[in-house]
Amino acid sequence: MTAIDYRGAPVAASRPVAAGRRRLLTASALPLIAAGAFYLVSPPALDTPSVIDLTQVAARAAPIAPAMLPTAQQEATPENVEVTVQRNDTLDRIFRSVGIDNATLAELRTVPDVRKAIDILRPGDIITLTHADGVLQTLNRRISETLTLSVSRATDGFAVNFIENPLEVEVTGARARIESSLFEAGRDAGMSAQTVMVLANEIFGWDIDFALDIREGDEFSALYQRKFQDGEYVSDGRVLAAEFVNQGRTHRAVWFESADGAVRGYFTPEGKGMRKAFLRAPLDFTRISSKFNPTRRHPISGKVRAHRGIDYAAPTGTPIWAAGDGRIEFAGRKGGYGNTVIIDHGRGITTLYAHMSRFGKGSRGGRQVRQGELIGYVGSTGASTGPHLHYEYRVKGVHKNPASIPLPNTEIPTRYATEFRSQAEVMLAQLRLTNGQPSQQLASR
Ligand SMILES: [Zn+2]
Secondary structure: OOOOOOOOOOHOOOOOOOOOOOOOOOOOOOOOOOOOOOEOOOOOOOOOOOOOOHHHHHHOOOOHHHHHHOOOOOOOOOOEEEEEEOOOOOOOHHHHHOOHHHHHHHHOOHHHHHHHHHHHHOOOEEEEEEOOOOEEEEEEEEEEEEEEEEEEEEEEEEEEEEOOOOOEEEEEEEEEEEOHHHHHHHOOOOOOHHHHHHHHHHOOOOOOOOOOOOOOOOOOEEEEEEEEEEEEEEEEEEEEEEEEEEEEEEEEEEEEEEEOOOOOOEEEEOEEEEEEOOOOOOOOOOEEEEOEOOEEOOOOOOOOEEEOOOEEHHHOOOOOOOOOEEEEEEEOOHHHEEEEEEEEEEOOOOEEEEOOEEEEOOOOOOOOEEEOOEEEEEEOOOOOOOOOOEEEEEEOEEOOOOOOOOOOOOEOHHHHHHHHHHHHHHHHHHHHHHHHHHHEEEEEE
16 A cells, blocks of 8 residues: 555646546536646655644645646546436446546545545535546535645555635625515615525515515615625625514614524514514425314304314425424324324413324324424325415413414523624624615624
8 A cells, every 4th residue: 555645736736737538428518627726735744744733734825837837747637527417326336437436436445534524425515636647637626615624645655635715704785675575675675595495484484475565666785795706796694683664663673693592583673583483384385275264154064153263375395393392282183183292381272283294204192393394295185176275373261363463582592682783783783784885895804
């Protein structure tokens, strides 16, 4: 077995580099070397550590311009290959398909950090390789959003580098006005679809019904992070503060994370949790097919019979979630309700979910469930005219309209009140600036 120099090798030890023929595997091949993605560490120190300190190695890595590389004659033209990992791919299979000797892989695996960095492959990962006649020259693999493994052949073995590619985060504010759709308005204001989803689901989804309540003329703004790498936009980051004016009513929220990490989430400027103790709707529904109505005529019997819940139309198989934390009081067949789950949430509150096609794995009487946990799937069992969820919310045995009852809040614990106020003030002040100006970069950090 050839010894592997963990610290890398002097430049002269590396094979000459030329713009090689490119071969297409599953994605377009990139000119790896020409792109300058070639890094070597300084000549090896005398003491070779058994473990690579990633930060140290990365810090010492310095880019070497292609022009500085040796120009000696070469035996074979290196070939650049970019491989996109497919489901069930292994590195052995990839090496074989490229025509690289499997002994090379065994050799690479003897370096502990390399082994860790190459053995776990996820579909969609990209590995770039160069080889000359099946002899591996370089291997690059993105390990995370900010770290790339770079291996290149050295005199005896391989030079290994972990290249850090940090993200730069800037804070941006944007304001949008809804003309036709929430997502279009967000996009026109420069927000990603992901940021709009966070606004609708995580932040305001508890107070605003995004399926029913959104109107033309509604406005929203957000103070949020944008991530860049090498000066190029990567993705939106966390939403730090946001405002939504829905039918003239203003909702405001701010992100808070306590220094000790114990409290994190979105809160109103007054410190009340945006997340409520109950979900407004316990599923992703297509429409409300029957509202809470104490004097409704029943669709099957034709008699006037109160509809003491809400019917949410959704395709059979749509997941149904526990509306709040609690204990399953009943899970089974229940007359006209069909397959039914009843959850006891304490303080006299129970919720009921009827007509399920089947139950969730954990839906058994006596079991504790968390808010949002899957308890069953939409169906049409019992007295039902089509697939829907019949949902009831009862307080001390009295049916309430789940669409309009005020849902209990959570609050910032008093010992975090000061920390919360100081953080919230800064972000809300920046959000106010955003509201005055359509879109503006507010700060970099
Ligand atoms: Zn119903």
